[in-house]
Amino acid sequence: MSDHHHDLVHATHTHDGKPIQNDDRPPIEAETLETAVRELLMEKGVISADEVRQAIEMMDSRGTDLGAKIVARAWVDDDFKQRLLSEGDAAVREFGVDMRPTELCVVENTAEVHNMVVCTLCSCYPRAILGIPPAWYKRRDYRARAVREPRSILAEFGTAIPEQKQVRVHDSNADLRYLVLPQRPAGTDDWSEEQLAALVSRDSMIGVADIRSPGE
Amino acid sequence: MRGPQDLGGLPAGPVDPVVHEHDPTHWEKRIDAMMMLLFDPKRRLARVDESRRMQEALGEDYHKYPYYERWLQAISWLMLEKGVFSQEELDEKQREVRARLEAERSGT
Numbered sequence: 001m002s003d004h005h006h007d008l009v010h011a012t013h014t015h016d017g018k019p020i021q022n023d024d025r026p027p028i029e030a031e032t033l034e035t036a037v038r039e040l041l042m043e044k045g046v047i048s049a050d051e052v053r054q055a056i057e058m059m060d061s062r063g064t065d066l067g068a069k070i071v072a073r074a075w076v077d078d079d080f081k082q083r084l085l086s087e088g089d090a091a092v093r094e095f096g097v098d099m100r101p102t103e104l105c106v107v108e109n110t111a112e113v114h115n116m117v118v119c120t121l122c123s124c125y126p127r128a129i130l131g132i133p134p135a136w137y138k139r140r141d142y143r144a145r146a147v148r149e150p151r152s153i154l155a156e157f158g159t160a161i162p163e164q165k166q167v168r169v170h171d172s173n174a175d176l177r178y179l180v181l182p183q184r185p186a187g188t189d190d191w192s193e194e195q196l197a198a199l200v201s202r203d204s205m206i207g208v209a210d211i212r213s214p215g216e
Numbered sequence: 217m218r219g220p221q222d223l224g225g226l227p228a229g230p231v232d233p234v235v236h237e238h239d240p241t242h243w244e245k246r247i248d249a250m251m252m253l254l255f256d257p258k259r260r261l262a263r264v265d266e267s268r269r270m271q272e273a274l275g276e277d278y279h280k281y282p283y284y285e286r287w288l289q290a291i292s293w294l295m296l297e298k299g300v301f302s303q304e305e306l307d308e309k310q311r312e313v314r315a316r317l318e319a320e321r322s323g324t
Contacts (some may be wrong), residue, residue: 024241028317030285034247035317036309037292040301046261047253055249056242101263120224122268123283132248136236138283144228156231171224174264208233 062131067179068200070095070129072193074106075184081108084181097128099177104129107170108181109207114161115168116154116207117178118146124172126179130202137206147171157208180207187213220278221271244284251287254294262294270294 025031041047070092074081084091088104104126107115119125120143125133136142146153150167154160161167170178182204188196203209240248254262270290274281281289295301301309 024243025321026241026243026282026285028314028321030288031243031317032310032314033292034243034288035313036306037288037295038246038250039313040305040309041250041295044300046259046300047250051253052246052249055252056245059245059248059252118224121221122271124264132240134236135238135283136231136233139231139236140223140279141228141231141236144223144226145231147224153231157233174268203233 059132062127062129064130064200064202064205065197066095066097067126067129067202067205068197069193070097070179071181071200071205072197074181075196076193081181088179092129099126099128102174103176104179105170105176106179106181107168107207109183109210111165111183113166113168114154114207114210115170115178115180116146116150117170117172117180118143119172120144120147121171121173124174124177126177129179130205134202134206154208157203159209180205182207182211185211185213185216187215219272220275221268240284247284247288247291250291254291261298261300262291266294267291 026034038047038052042049070084073095074084080091080094084106085108088106089099091106092099092104102124107117109115117125119137123133123138125137127133142153147169150169151161154167172178182200184196185199188199199211199214201209201211204211251262251267253259255264267287267290270293271278271286273293274286274289278286292306296303296306
């Protein structure tokens, strides 16, 4: 993503210190086109203001939590884990996630293999589980280099993968989305599913980070 | 031939997981919401591959557009192509909206 939005002055303040603008505004040409398209779609009865509001509410409600619950369940329930790995779409439906029209492929990190996800062609991502992809996932740098030098990218995330461990990079597409099932950290044998879920980060499910053992 | 979107394996710069984070602004979420609504089973007015075809049609401009501006352009071209609204309607609406936003931004 270009940084030109970030050059704009952000919240300006009135003399009494109250922000009069608290959101980045795009260039006026872009805001004009967006507003015009949205209003035309509403006038034509294609979408309603309420549907736009609900869609934004839905995207705000999706984040790491849902993915973390799925991962924690797989760690404590081996039957679920097998379903998740063999037929991801059906397994996540148990959590109310509908992946359609895309398919979900869950890849498991093990002692021998580390998995990492990219979309070289655009920004395909398991949005129904993890929400909107992080900005770096959509950047040219990540998209270009992940498939050629994954270990360098991982190092930039502070993730060191031992030489003897294989790194597998999965290139997502319009029809198929990937989710990484991270390794359950050592020292969590007696942890509850809820406690485990709290350990799972978004980046570990994209495969750019591992989950540290508690106390590490 | 490699299209502008086909980035896999090309040389590129470092990824900074701290600096290259960005919470979507409300404006970006509105574009995202529009696209998701056009994709949904109720409307089926767009598909991921159609959206990509439009974005990739930007050619070298692909890289000049910020991410959501690319989406916005794709939505707008797709709706024109499908006849949901016409270029004249879009031009007229943009004139009206532009005047409104200019007034709003200048605080009048």
